[in-house]
Amino acid sequence: MSLLTKSVDIPAFASTQLALLDAELQSELQETSGLVSSTSPTSLQRAGLAVTNLVISSQRTGLGGRTVLELGPDSATGGELPEHGIRTGDIVLVSEQPAGSAKKREIKDLEKKGARGVVTKIKKEAIAVAVDEEKEDAASLSGRVWIVKLADDVTYRRMNQTMEKLQKMSESEYSIFMRVLFGLSTPSPVPKDLSTDLEYAKIEWMDPTLNDSQKDAIRFALASREVALIHGPPGTGKTHTLIELILQMVKRNMRILVCGPSNISVDNIVERLSSHKVPILRLGHPARLLPSVLNHSLDVLTQTSEAGLIVKDVRSEMDAKQASIKKTKSGKERKAIYGELKELRKEFRERERRCVSTLIGGSKVVLATLHGAGGFQLKNEEFDVIIIDEASQALEAQCWVPLLAAKKAVCAGDHLQLPPTIKSTNSKVKPKVKEGQSIIKGMTLETTLFDRLLLLHGPVIKRMLTTQYRMHEKIMRFPSDELYDSKLVAADAVKGRLLKDLPYEVQDTEDTNEPVIFIDTQGGDFPEKNEEEETGKKGNVRSLFAESKSNEMEAALVRDHVRKLVDAGVKPEDIAVVTPYNAQLGLLAPLKETFPGIELGSVDGFQGREKEAVVVSLVRSNTEGEVGFLSEKRRLNVAMTRPKRSLVVVGDSETVRRGSKFLHNWMDWLENNADLRYVDAASVGA
Numbered sequence: 216m217s218l219l220t221k222s223v224d225i226p227a228f229a230s231t232q233l234a235l236l237d238a239e240l241q242s243e244l245q246e247t248s249g250l251v252s253s254t255s256p257t258s259l260q261r262a263g264l265a266v267t268n269l270v271i272s273s274q275r276t277g278l279g280g281r282t283v284l285e286l287g288p289d290s291a292t293g294g295e296l297p298e299h300g301i302r303t304g305d306i307v308l309v310s311e312q313p314a315g316s317a318k319k320r321e322i323k324d325l326e327k328k329g330a331r332g333v334v335t336k337i338k339k340e341a342i343a344v345a346v347d348e349e350k351e352d353a354a355s356l357s358g359r360v361w362i363v364k365l366a367d368d369v370t371y372r373r374m375n376q377t378m379e380k381l382q383k384m385s386e387s388e389y390s391i392f393m394r395v396l397f398g399l400s401t402p403s404p405v406p407k408d409l410s411t412d413l414e415y416a417k418i419e420w421m422d423p424t425l426n427d428s429q430k431d432a433i434r435f436a437l438a439s440r441e442v443a444l445i446h447g448p449p450g451t452g453k454t455h456t457l458i459e460l461i462l463q464m465v466k467r468n469m470r471i472l473v474c475g476p477s478n479i480s481v482d483n484i485v486e487r488l489s490s491h492k493v494p495i496l497r498l499g500h501p502a503r504l505l506p507s508v509l510n511h512s513l514d515v516l517t518q519t520s521e522a523g524l525i526v527k528d529v530r531s532e533m534d535a536k537q538a539s540i541k542k543t544k545s546g547k548e549r550k551a552i553y554g555e556l557k558e559l560r561k562e563f564r565e566r567e568r569r570c571v572s573t574l575i576g577g578s579k580v581v582l583a584t585l586h587g588a589g590g591f592q593l594k595n596e597e598f599d600v601i602i603i604d605e606a607s608q609a610l611e612a613q614c615w616v617p618l619l620a621a622k623k624a625v626c627a628g629d630h631l632q633l634p635p636t637i638k639s640t641n642s643k644v645k646p647k648v649k650e651g652q653s654i655i656k657g658m659t660l661e662t663t664l665f666d667r668l669l670l671l672h673g674p675v676i677k678r679m680l681t682t683q684y685r686m687h688e689k690i691m692r693f694p695s696d697e698l699y700d701s702k703l704v705a706a707d708a709v710k711g712r713l714l715k716d717l718p719y720e721v722q723d724t725e726d727t728n729e730p731v732i733f734i735d736t737q738g739g740d741f742p743e744k745n746e747e748e749e750t751g752k753k754g755n756v757r758s759l760f761a762e763s764k765s766n767e768m769e770a771a772l773v774r775d776h777v778r779k780l781v782d783a784g785v786k787p788e789d790i791a792v793v794t795p796y797n798a799q800l801g802l803l804a805p806l807k808e809t810f811p812g813i814e815l816g817s818v819d820g821f822q823g824r825e826k827e828a829v830v831v832s833l834v835r836s837n838t839e840g841e842v843g844f845l846s847e848k849r850r851l852n853v854a855m856t857r858p859k860r861s862l863v864v865v866g867d868s869e870t871v872r873r874g875s876k877f878l879h880n881w882m883d884w885l886e887n888n889a890d891l892r893y894v895d896a897a898s899v900g901a
């Protein structure tokens with residue numbers, strides 16, 4: 216029996232999590248500092264960890280009073296920023312750019328000459344960074360600067376505090392909810408068929424178009440006492456379902472905290488909830504929120520709401536006093552003003568605290584990231600239920616930040632897509648445990664709460680959404696049969712959609728009237744290349760690209776295919792090329808110049824997204840049948856479920872089929888069902 220199917224010793228669970236989190240943070244810190252100290256800025260940029268050759272183009276005060284720097288390309292580079300891997304919400308260092316050859320750069324030295332901050336906005340021609348308060352003189356940076364992505368140790372602090380609390384709790388403090396989540400008690404039973412149950416049969420749906428599996432999942436989530444999982448395979452309307460669930464809960468006078476692992480996952484829900492007349496409140500730094508969500512932000516409301524105006528009064532009084540100090544010469548008078556200011560500050564804090572709790576107290580639905588839910592604002596707040604969206608993409612320790620005080624949880628996710636990205640799995644940093652503490656062997660950070668609960672309690676705690684609104688029926692077939700017990704059904708509106716039926720002029724060609732095309736390169740004429748061999752670079756660059764492979768033949772075939780689609784009239788912005796390998800993305804990069812608007816991305820980065828046409832380059836082609844990254848079926852699942860109307864797979868079936876049973880079945884399925892195209896090296900032009 217797997218360790219996860221048994222009840223879990225809570226202190227051992229917490230110490231294992233602490234050790235794993237520490238190892239993860241250490242490898243993140245090591246990776247960043249190792250790379251920054253020994254790799255040239257240009258290589259860091261290539262690895263997606265930095266953007267070089269920038270200048271500060273403007274500086275302004277952003278929300279929350281923070282200084283926001285806007286960084287654009289220097290005049291020599293001009294125009295748009297190069298491709299980079301920096302994302303909104305990343306913690307970065309803005310600093311003078313060191314010369315390429317300068318060795319032994321330490322992050323702390325760079326920090327002296329620059330500042331840490333949070334990326335608040337990314338545009339084609341500029342990146343905005345809100346710098347930390349104590350470093351506002353960073354604006355004085357002149358000349359050429361660069362930004363480097365740093366490890367985000369703040370998020371670890373909160374997860375650690377949560378796990379430490381869990382570790383120290385005595386058994387008598389465990390709530391029923393906690394006991395169920397660790398398998399010390401079984402979940403309270405829920406009637407099997409809720410559609411005939413008196414209480415749940417006659418729900419008045421806000422959205423009457425919900426499908427039966429969505430309705431069933433909502434009834435189940437309402438009826439469950441401790442925990443419910445909503446399993447949402449790709450395109451099945453997971454968020455759509457959560458919105459209705461939230462509205463139904465509000466109708467039942469419940470108070471709800473809604474969380475997700477990322478700001479974007481939370482904002483997505485705020486945006487969709489805002490059209491309904493429900494008082495909602497979004498916690499989080501305004502700089503990190505979507506602009507459309509700002510009018511629900513706690514920080515903004517404390518300044519604009521009625522409750523906020525009282526705070527504003529004190530603030531103006533304080534400003535006036537501050538100004539009068541400057542005018543006064545007499546020491547005695549100054550001292551008196553300082554005394555008054557001190558009192559005012561106290562008053563200000565007290566009013567602000569009251570204002571915050573009035574605003575939070577008046578909200579039926581509060582939304583925050585899992586990490587943000589651990590802030591002081593929610594310290595004494597009680598909720599009837601915690602809803603976690605994208606729960607299968609969150610670390611379990613992160614989920615416990617709000618769950619420690621919970622009575623009931625509803626988690627939505629899909630454990631058959633990729634879990635959160637972990638660095639320490641392949642690194643040399645090993646988890647260390649304090650003496651005398653027991654740990655759970657074999658547990659990793661990649662095991663999410665969603666996975667663990669399914670293993671622990673089985674399907675009785677979940678409901679699966681089964682109608683999908685994204686893919687042509689044929690694109691859906693293989694993942695449905697192989698991973699979702701053949702339960703997925705394509706909605707009528709999407710099941711027959713092809714590229715040629717796009718709402719703009721697209722010619723009917725062999726490339727636009729086929730939902731699944733497989734371009735098979737078997738024959739071994741163009742084997743993959745190892746990025747190390749190609750660059751010949753040593754040191755940390757090696758580790759960065761250690762797993763990276765590329766395949767020029769495949770890149771040429773991808774280019775050919777994209778050209779044919781565009782020639783047939785498909786807009787480049789409706790096409791994406793995804794591949795598991797960064798080095799292959801590098802090879803494909805020129806496509807963006809030829810076809811502006813096309814999207815190139817790693818499979819992992821494309822999770823949660825969709826496009827009309829998706830070309831997948833599998834890259835691996837070798838005589839050993841090695842497939843590396845591809846052996847992870849959750850990655851393949853993400854890759855093959857992104858397209859709406861056209862999935863094009865480019866790969867060497869001979870190599871790939873040897874990688875795993877899943878890959879073997881996929882190659883067989885493609886050979887039997889896809890529009891199969893064999894190529895020989897000589898016929899590839901581009």
Ligand SMILES: Nc1ncnc2c1ncn2[C@@H]1O[C@H](COP(=O)(O)OP(=O)(O)OP(=O)(O)O)[C@@H](O)[C@H]1O
Pocket residue numbers: 424425426429447448449450451452453454455456684685823824
């Ligand atoms: N019952 C329904 N009727 C019609 N369309 C629906 C229904 N439920 C969901 N959709 C549509 O399906 C699409 C996907 O929905 P949503 O964004 O909620 O999915 P998701 O499961 O959260 O997405 P992902 O697969 O990326 O996790 C949306 O365009 C949504 O409007």
